[in-house]
Amino acid sequence: MNQQLSSRVRSMQESATIGMSRMARELKEKGAPIINLSLGEPDFDTPENIIEGASKGMKEGYTHYPPIPGYLDLRQAICKKLKEENWVDFSPDQIVVSTGAKQTLANIMLCILDQGDKVVILAPYWVSYKDVAQMAGGEPIIVSGDLRAQYKVKPEDLENAMSSDVKAVIFSSPSNPTGSLYTKEELGEFAGILSNYPDTLIISDEIYEYIVYEGEHQSISQFPEVFDQTVIVNGMSKGFAMTGWRIGYMAGPTWLAKACTKMQGQLTSAACSIAQRASLAGLEGGREEVERMREEFKARRELVYEGLSRIPGLDTYLPKGAFYMLPGIGSLIGKSTPDGSTLNDATDFCMYLLKDANVSTVTGLAFGAPDTFRISFAASAKDLTEAIKRIETAVLALK
Template sequence: MTFQKAYRIANMAISEIVQLSESATAKRAAGEDVLSLGTGEPDFPTPPHVIVAAHKAILAGDTRYPPTAGKPALRAAIAQNAQGDLQPENVIVSTGAKQVIANALAASLNDGDEVIMPAPFWTSYQDAVGLFGGKPVIIPTSETARFKLTPAQLETAITPKTKWLLLNSPSNPSGMIYTPQELTALGDVLLRYPNVWVMADEIYEHIRFVPFTSFTQAVPDLKHRTLIVNGVSKAHAMTGWRLGWGLGPTALIRAMTTVQGQVTSGASSVSQAAALAALTGPQDYLATRCAQFQKRRDKLWTEVNAIDGLSALLPDGAFYLFPSCMDLLGAETPDGTLIETDADFCAHVLQSSGLVLVPGRAFGAPGFFRMSFAYSVSELGDAMTRLTRAVILLKSKV
């Protein structure tokens, strides 16, 4: 009998970001001249003291099953570093922030429950909601609103079936950060709807160029139904260590731990030792690296906006630029192919210049594309040369 996918994943595929990244790697391995700005991964190394801590843990025999919800010392450090009066029992340690999100959805969603997601959103949100029987409720935002959900939009989207509002600040892909006033305004709406919980993905907390406020700081009255998602991947350049955490009410954390116990058990013991060192060791490199990201942001933003037909808002945080290519839709490539969508534009850039970009459709925002500036200055310079060349080819055919 031919294998048949389960209905839960019938329309699901590996994310477009991963597909593009892996395709670029394969092309380079085959000798093709390809440069990718598609991956959200810092180019900085994991800090030396973190690596030393992991090595010591291995030598000390810290390689056995850890507690399902995480090692007590790490859970305590996470609670202590977080905003608000949190205890270790309010923390779950997981195999990356992505698993935290999956655990929460698996533990809370019944078939048909709705999850509100402002677009643009990180690509995995939509599939994760569907995987666990939920219904994504996608709310388009605008450049005028700096890609942020408004209180009026939120109120209109809430129904008796709404289970979660999923917020990402700093945002992947837009780089926008909600101000305390904006979070408070959303909170004022949510306080009227006790059935709605908040999942605040704050994985880019330490990569910010304007002040950042955590959701529970701005709206402490919703702490009892808020899950904060965070981890070491982005700020501490530890993507491959696969270590994230969730902070929330004890009942939710217990339910998520039940799910995790049947899926992965505890996160890697060695990665937990490394994460503890990251949280309790020197922190000065965070500001240093953030300043370097800001210089890259400024360079990329200036040069993208200098290209006729492209425009981008200045990101508040994270390491992404999210330009519009709408003014180039309707143009033709040199071979006469019509550029009708953001995906067509990104395909043209790849084909003509060997530069990998991620189309906005992957984030629920057609007409835009994402560029990561978590790359070296020289790579960003090369990327801009390629992008400029690709657009010039289009402009000559408009």
């Protein structure tokens, strides 16, 4: 049989971060001493109390199909967390637990978008926003922030992109891929603008909320004028070092939670019962481990900033949160590598680093930010130090 693939999947891109990691893994398997800085994954293991929560859950018989939106006690714990840490009131029927924040986002997009619907995406954006929106039929409108403003989008640029037929606006703060963080004042300005478009859903991805180095994580949902039109997307992967457990959740309007439950009921039935019990233990436990990991990421952030800032041609800044930096490389585009090939864009630069320096990073083109590359500092200090040395040697060898 010929491959009868749908136009949907044929037009879909492989996730650039996953693609780069795959290439790095393949080279490593062939013996290359690759340092992988392309992954958005804490290198810590899941804290012990969470493992115990999973084990207790299994022994207590949490091995059957869970309720589609998630166990009630987990949804209650999420509401408590949102109240205490984000100062917003939700009831359990406004929460849907899914197989990672990625599925949460896919559920939302599939529930709100019809063919050709406009979705405003603040850039640089997380790779999947654009692809998942398009998969659901949406038409992305990209609004970019400038490196000199730590990539934060100016309120007037957001305002210019808005119209009454925009179905959704999506952004992350702290941001993947930039590590930038919107302040309360900045989010207040966004809220002021978006409240003029009450039928536009604000999708606020807060998955890096615990990984903040300066200032404080703030949620746009705290502004009463936009509360009813905002959905928070969050999950256990980053803050609790639980990437493999695949638990994410949404907190938003009841109509949307109902729709996402219906969608999820057809797609996955529910998120894994055992991972849900583990997540409950994580949310109900203290935040000491979360804080310990944050401190460790902070030290690595300084290491990466100092190391990369010394390299001529890299435009660096100190990220305020998450574990990424997106240095500018505009002045390196057009240069030649030692084997005589020209760096035509950021993808060429990343491939050069991968092949010549054995360091895997991700092209900024994947995030809607040409002339940049993303480096993840969720790696050991030893690997980061070595990677910086190799990047420096590679950049200095360009002509």
